[in-house]
Amino acid sequence: MRLAEAWRVAVTALRANRLRSLLTMLGVVIGVAAVVVLVAIGSGAKQEVEEQVNGLGANLVIVVPGRLDFGAAPTKSRLELSDATRIERATGQQVAVSLSSGETVRFGGREAFATVNGTNPAVPEVFVRPLARGEYLRESDVDTRRRVAVVGSGLVEQLFDGADPLGRTISVGGVRFRVIGVFESVGGSFGGNRDNEVHVPVTAAQRLFGDNRVDAFALKAPTTDTIDEVSDQALAVLADRYPDEEFSAVTQDQILGTIGRILGLLTTVLAAIAAISLLVGGVGVSNIMLVSVRERTREIGLRKAVGARQRDITLQFLLEAVLLTTLGGVIGIALGVGGSLGLSAAIDQLPAVITWWSPALAFGVSAAVGIFFGVVPARRAGRLDPVAALRTE
Amino acid sequence: MSPAPALEAVDVTRSYDLEGVRVDALRGVSLTVARGDYAAVVGPSGSGKSTLMHLLGGLDRPTTGVLRVGGRDIASLSEDELAQVRNATIGFVFQSFQLLGRTSAVDNVAMPLVYRGVRRSERRRRAIEALQRVGMGHRLDHRPAQLSGGEQQRVAIARALVGDPQVLLADEPTGNLDTSTGAEVMALLEELNRDHGVAVVLVTHDLEVAARARRQIRVRDGLLEPDASCSEEQPTRRAAGRKR
Ligand SMILES: Nc1ncnc2c1ncn2[C@@H]1O[C@H](COP(=O)(O)OP(=O)(O)OP(=O)(O)O)[C@@H](O)[C@H]1O
Ligand SMILES: [Mg+2]
Numbered sequence: 001m002r003l004a005e006a007w008r009v010a011v012t013a014l015r016a017n018r019l020r021s022l023l024t025m026l027g028v029v030i031g032v033a034a035v036v037v038l039v040a041i042g043s044g045a046k047q048e049v050e051e052q053v054n055g056l057g058a059n060l061v062i063v064v065p066g067r068l069d070f071g072a073a074p075t076k077s078r079l080e081l082s083d084a085t086r087i088e089r090a091t092g093q094q095v096a097v098s099l100s101s102g103e104t105v106r107f108g109g110r111e112a113f114a115t116v117n118g119t120n121p122a123v124p125e126v127f128v129r130p131l132a133r134g135e136y137l138r139e140s141d142v143d144t145r146r147r148v149a150v151v152g153s154g155l156v157e158q159l160f161d162g163a164d165p166l167g168r169t170i171s172v173g174g175v176r177f178r179v180i181g182v183f184e185s186v187g188g189s190f191g192g193n194r195d196n197e198v199h200v201p202v203t204a205a206q207r208l209f210g211d212n213r214v215d216a217f218a219l220k221a222p223t224t225d226t227i228d229e230v231s232d233q234a235l236a237v238l239a240d241r242y243p244d245e246e247f248s249a250v251t252q253d254q255i256l257g258t259i260g261r262i263l264g265l266l267t268t269v270l271a272a273i274a275a276i277s278l279l280v281g282g283v284g285v286s287n288i289m290l291v292s293v294r295e296r297t298r299e300i301g302l303r304k305a306v307g308a309r310q311r312d313i314t315l316q317f318l319l320e321a322v323l324l325t326t327l328g329g330v331i332g333i334a335l336g337v338g339g340s341l342g343l344s345a346a347i348d349q350l351p352a353v354i355t356w357w358s359p360a361l362a363f364g365v366s367a368a369v370g371i372f373f374g375v376v377p378a379r380r381a382g383r384l385d386p387v388a389a390l391r392t393e
Numbered sequence: 394m395s396p397a398p399a400l401e402a403v404d405v406t407r408s409y410d411l412e413g414v415r416v417d418a419l420r421g422v423s424l425t426v427a428r429g430d431y432a433a434v435v436g437p438s439g440s441g442k443s444t445l446m447h448l449l450g451g452l453d454r455p456t457t458g459v460l461r462v463g464g465r466d467i468a469s470l471s472e473d474e475l476a477q478v479r480n481a482t483i484g485f486v487f488q489s490f491q492l493l494g495r496t497s498a499v500d501n502v503a504m505p506l507v508y509r510g511v512r513r514s515e516r517r518r519r520a521i522e523a524l525q526r527v528g529m530g531h532r533l534d535h536r537p538a539q540l541s542g543g544e545q546q547r548v549a550i551a552r553a554l555v556g557d558p559q560v561l562l563a564d565e566p567t568g569n570l571d572t573s574t575g576a577e578v579m580a581l582l583e584e585l586n587r588d589h590g591v592a593v594v595l596v597t598h599d600l601e602v603a604a605r606a607r608r609q610i611r612v613r614d615g616l617l618e619p620d621a622s623c624s625e626e627q628p629t630r631r632a633a634g635r636k637r
Contacts, residue, residue, distance in 0.1 A: 307480025307508035
């Protein structure tokens with residue numbers, strides 16, 4: 001009952017000073033909206049990366065030279081094509097190879113920049129890489145260094161302008177390749193667009209790039225439980241062959257873990273910066289509450305004179321402060337959710353995901369801000385001496 | 394009738410500290426207000442009348458001396474307990490009305506009941522009843538600014554009455570009113586005292602008003618003067634045992 005009355009009084013007080021209440025809320029509104037937007041974009045980025053990494057295939061093991069540490073210098077690869085065969089023999093799994101580089105691709109008068117990937121027929125077995133048309137590279141293409149190419153849908157759009165690419169000859173880094181297949185679109189914006197890839201036989205790529213190594217191997221473990229076993233077997237083969245070198249086997253979980261940590265840290269730092277606005281907003285609330293207590297000193301004196309206890313008055317003003325900040329929080333959440341959806345709709349590269357916890361957390365934080373910054377003015381109000389309060393003008 | 398008087402002050406003083414200078418507003422006052430009493434407090438400006446009323450109403454605590462409300466020494470009560478005693482036993486009518494400007498008459502009157510935990514519908518019912526008693530039943534939803542001075546004072550009296558107090562303390566209830574409106578308010582207070590047994594203590598500068606009270610309490614310079622009309626009033630300590 002007293003709570004209901006305190007609620008009524010608080011609502012009335014905020015209504016009586018509509019503009020002032022709104023301006024006071026602004027800091028909280030902006031802070032909450034900014035936090036919600038940043039968390040949404042951070043979560044969106046994380047989800048996108050997860051979709052892409054998981055979209056590559058299941059139970060993947062990527063073998064690369066060197067140690068995968070932050071700050072470790074990129075290592076010049078010493079891997080050879082024949083190592084793939086050795087790993088295949090040791091693990092019993094097909095091994096996809098990769099040697100990639102950026103090249104200009106031309107057809108007719110058009111040109112596009114593409115990631116040229118020298119691979120082998122194991123790619124469709126290891127990765128999820130469906131073809132829209134034509135077929136993938138064959139073993140004989142690799143053996144004979146045939147200049148054939150499978151191109152991504154993005155490149156087809158850029159180069160062929162609706163014409164049928166199959167059987168056409170494109171120029172890759174100045175060398176002519178015949179198109180034998182087209183990938184289905186897989187999209188993706190992080191770490192390069194996979195629709196802008198050209199796959200050619202690894203042997204052809206070696207000649208094109210003037211390189212006799214390969215960058216990396218990829219295998220697919222038969223089950224999730226055997227990922228570690230397959231990794232160890234692959235690494236054992238390489239340790240045997242290159243005793244002085246280091247190699248790493250990376251799983252999708254490790255990639256996701258690393259990227260997730262980076263994105264999480266980034267999101268946290270940005271959200272924390274945005275939260276400063278919340279703090280500033282809280283100070284504004286504190287300030288306005290002090291003004292409100294001063295303005296209503298006589299009312300406080302009167303309420304105490306007729307029997308209000310200290311905590312009745314304190315509760316009334318605390319409720320007013322919390323109402324102010326949670327209202328600001330709700331407006332901020334609405335703006336933040338609307339803003340992030342609008343942003344991701346407007347900008348392709350900016351996926352946004354509203355997680356259930358971020359609005360809930362924002363609401364909780366704004367209520368906490370109200371309590372934290374309202375408690376000093378509210379307690380001051382509660383402690384006022386009734387006679388002195390009634391005397392004020 | 395319980396043996397304890399409604400209010401009792403024993404050798405009460407109240408000093409203020411004004412930037413290091415001590416101001417003695419009351420310098421030793423003993424006084425008893427019996428149940429159903431009707432007393433007028435008179436004295437020159439600055440003599441300590443309002444200070445005395447605040448003490449009697451439990452709004453303030455004496456610097457020294459004992460103050461009892463319904464037999465209970467208020468020194469033994471916490472702030473919150475004292476607030477509840479005020480709520481339950483005292484009705485205060487302030488010289489300047491002290492109504493909340495944004496609040497309707499009926500809500501102004503109902504306010505003390507909030508702090509007694511009375512339900513909203515019941516609060517409203519009792520507030521309307523109190524307003525009807527002071528002849529303001531037709532002005533329930535008016536704001537104070539929409540009422541005349543006399544009407545505002547009636548609303549203030551209704552608020553003092555709504556909790557059925559044993560004592561009504563009124564600090565210059567007619568000070569802001571013209572003669573005829575003042576007379577109406579006085580008639581109202583007299584009726585409450587006569588018909589409902591509410592003890593009334595009022596401060597007034599109007600000698601006619603004071604003369605209509607059962608007794609006069611004269612304050613001068615923070616002390617009580619012997620009462621001409623009720624000589625047994627001094628010293629008050631003896632008055633504790635007197636009838637009525
Ligand atoms: N809060 C205070 N701080 C300092 N001095 C005070 C305070 N309240 C009252 N006084 C002093 O105490 C004395 C008595 O004041 P009080 O208000 O009781 O007088 P009063 O008899 O009610 O006068 P009036 O008839 O003008 O209302 C005055 O000298 C006043 O200045
Ligand atoms: Mg006075």
